[in-house]
Amino acid sequence: MKLPSLNHLYTGLINVIKRFPLEFLFALCATFCWCYYIHLSDYRQRTELHEELRDTLIKCIMMMNLALAFMLALDLFAERNNYPIVKKWMLRMVALAFCVLLFFLLDPIHRIADMFRIVLLAFAFHLLVAFSPFTGSDNTQGFWQFNKILFLRFLTSALYSAVLFAGLAIALVAIDGLFAADIRWSTYMIVFAIITAGFNTIFFLSGLPTDIPGLNEDHSYPKGLKIFTQFVLIPLMTIYLAILLVYEIKIIILWQLPKGLVSSLVLGYAVFGILSLLLIYPIKDTAGNGWIKLFSKFFYVMLIPLIILLTLAVSKRVGHYGITESRYIIIVLALWLAAITIYFLFSKKQNIKTIPVSLCLIALLATYGPQSAFSVSKYSQLNRLERMLKSKKPEDLKEKPSVIRYLIQAHGLAILQPFVKKDLSEIERKIELKNDYVYKQREDKIDTAMALLKIKDEGETARKSISFTLVNDENEILKVKGYDYAIEMNTYPQPKNFVVNGHKIETNSNNAGNNLTLSVDAIEVLYIDVNKIFKEAILAFKRDSLKATKNKQEFYYPGKLMQFSKTLAGYEYTVVITSLQQTYYPDDDTEIARNWGDSKSYLLIKKL
Known part of the structure; x- marks a missing residue:
């Protein structure tokens, strides 16, 4: 090439x-x-x-x-x-x-x-x-x-x-x-x-x-497109079709509703089939290509039972969990496939521009307006939540938190205003001003909504956790007297490289922010297990031996346990952790290691 x-x-x-x-x-x-x-x-x-x-x-x-x-x-x-x-x-x-x-x-x-x-x-x-x-x-x-x-x-x-x-x-x-x-x-x-x-x-x-x-x-046609269609797209489409037909037979025999995965397979079959037909469209009437018309009829006829299968799959999910944006899109695509199938089976003209034009219009209609994916999903889930708030059924009590999470993540905290008296727009604004990170903002909004609606979330997706912060009791304000250099080495972003008096210094944080490393001239000088510090602090917290600061869930921790030193080649390198934040699961301390941690620390260098 x-x-x-x-x-x-x-x-x-x-x-x-x-x-x-x-x-x-x-x-x-x-x-x-x-x-x-x-x-x-x-x-x-x-x-x-x-x-x-x-x-x-x-x-x-x-x-x-x-x-x-x-x-x-x-x-x-x-x-x-x-x-x-x-x-x-x-x-x-x-x-x-x-x-x-x-x-x-x-x-x-x-x-x-x-x-x-x-x-x-x-x-x-x-x-x-x-x-x-x-x-x-x-x-x-x-x-x-x-x-x-x-x-x-x-x-x-x-x-x-x-x-x-x-x-x-x-x-x-x-x-x-x-x-x-x-x-x-x-x-x-x-x-x-x-x-x-x-x-x-x-x-x-x-x-x-x-x-x-x-x-x-221009009536030219690249032979490679025909080969690509015949030997790549059509075989892929055939594989999808075979899987779906066997699965459909299984459904009929066992008389059970289809699983949600079937939606992706049906759409995959439709995509490969329609793309195949579009690529070979100009040669469908040429001599020796009569198989193309037969393939076209076969494709659309086989779409009919698959559309029915797709409809059953999405209706099952909607019946149980209401409409969301993704389910709305699947419903609309099922209707579009049905319309396209009817058009290409019974229309004599069969203009292929119908495919992109109709999809474009559907995408635009799904973006804004009362018929959009977001309006329909919002009303569906709000009505579902309203019904659940009045219900005492165990299944409704269990699913209320997931509905609230969805509404807040998709539309914001203010969407729940009809259910509470407090100004949620103002609360949402304060939460966004208080926190820097989007994930933390969302979690605070969800916690606020749960508290206002008096809903206890006991689901696996939202286990009770505590944001736990340790503050160095000696170096909340860093003391640098006696040192020649002070370099900030927070958890993010990493790694960092510096050159001090000809020595190449690299600081790094990995394993989800749960350790800090310091290397000098490619030699590892310090390895600090931040997670170990946090676990020991949790044990001290359980013994009630930590002094709290004025902020909620923030505690002073002995400076000697947050400071680490090592001497190498005439220099003393000291890492001082000034604050450490981590998520603590009271029901399972082993969960600590799987969560993202954040620390603020400094590297102090002194020439001996």
Whole structure:
């Protein structure tokens, strides 16, 4: 395989900037945000500002993906309809304003529902790219040729990007090994981000066809697609079908309802089958390919019992647990498959554009409005919770906590306002201001809701736990007198490398933050088992020998048990842990080792 030359890349870059200026800008912004996120993860401290910036960068990357796909679809539409430059830029500005509105409207970090919305919008916008230049009639051939180019260009871009990254990664490994350059893992990740978000996107855009109307006259067909369909997709589809048919026979014999896993298998069969039919669509009427029509009929006929199986599987889950976003999507896909099956079995025209157009519309309708996945799921679970709060049945008492967890994770604490008198929006705001970490915020919101609704969670997914903090009673304010250097070495981010008077020093935290290590010139000087310290503190807590601070679940711990020293080559290295936070399960102390810990500590260095 021959990689593109520098001149070819430069020409493609200039063409992309001229043809898709905003898409190019979005790709650059996404690349910068991704690289900066990696940089923050590796070098910056976990302060409140740091965490907020990281969350914003993740959100920016998501929104740039949405904006790029949406803008590309509109630019292709404008090109196909020969819009003048002024009208094209007006359309771009409207699209840009819409994307900015989405940025401020969506909060995927704190609300899972908004994460689903972004996924649905991304799905819809990418489908929009597939058919936006072909909104008229009698252009099915051009539509297929255009999407063939998109498909092959995507595979080519992915292959070139993989080869380029592999080559550069090997080069970095060679430099690191030959010159002791100390190339960190984050450097490899930054290279990956630049190639994936930058090079891959721009290379893909540079290969999009410019003569879109001329594609209607293109009847070429790559033989490789037919081979790929016959020997890869159709065999995979057949395997799915065989498994499902045997399982369906088992259901009939044993007369039992299907399991939830069957939904994924049915959808897998549908995806492979529809993709197969789309790839071989242009040659279905050519001589020697009569099997294609037979295969098409067979595929859709076999979909009928599978759709029934899918309906039974999802109705079982909905009957027991109500509608959630994922179940809503499965229900909608089942209805869509039923409609597509009827259309392709009984329609004479059988326009393949129906598939992406209908899926795009469904994805958009599922995003916002009373019919959306989130509104329907919210009302379903709220009604379920309202019924459970009035019920005394053991099964309802057991499932109430899971419903509350779902509602808070998907929609936030304020969604439960109809059930309590206190202002949940204000409580939610205070919780988010108090805690830096999203996971901790969610757990505090859930605990608050359980307390307000007087619900005891005894389920396996929410066992009683205590956030337990130890504070060094001698070094809550660090004393550095007598030392030459003081280096912060908190649990996150790690590892860290320093050079002090020619000595290479590395600090690291691993095993879920449950130990700290210090190495000097590749020699391990100190290994601190943080988990052991915490377990000993729990025993002291049970003996009631720990003095509490003013904060809840925070205790002073002897400084001599949180300080560790070692002498090496004329230097004394001392690690002082100033605070240690961990999750404590009162019913099972062995659970401590499996949880993420967090510690704040300093490395003090003194030349002897």
